[in-house]
Amino acid sequence: QAFDCNAAFANWHAAWSQAKKDWCCQHQGRGCSATPCPTTQTFDCNAAFANWKAAWSPPKKAWCCQHMGKGCEATPCPTTR
Numbered sequence: 458q459a460f461d462c463n464a465a466f467a468n469w470h471a472a473w474s475q476a477k478k479d480w481c482c483q484h485q486g487r488g489c490s491a492t493p494c495p496t497t498q499t500f501d502c503n504a505a506f507a508n509w510k511a512a513w514s515p516p517k518k519a520w521c522c523q524h525m526g527k528g529c530e531a532t533p534c535p536t537t538r
Contacts, residue, residue, distance in 0.1 A: 462487045486514030502527045 462481035465472035469488045473481070482489040486500075502521035505512035509528045513521070522529035 459484075482516075486516035489516060499524075 460473075460477045460480050462477075462485045466487060469478065469481075473488055478488045478490065481487045500513075500517045500520050502517075502525040506527060509518065509521075513528055518528045518530070521527045
């Protein structure tokens with residue numbers, strides 16, 4: 458069963474059913490509770506890679522960075538005075 462993971466996302470904690478939370482977490486990386494989604498979750502790190510900063514969810518960025526070396530946020534160099 459598919460769900461619209463954008464509908465009521467601003468209030469997903471209260472508005473979504475548990476089934477919707479589970480589905481959206483596993484399939485779109487949205488609505489994940491403090492307990493991480495299953496570790497078997499994988500993402501297509503080539504999909505929307507040209508626009509990954511805006512298009513990817515935080516869980517997808519983390520997974521693709523850790524497992525594929527893609528979508529990693531740059532860490533700014535330390536500054537000295």
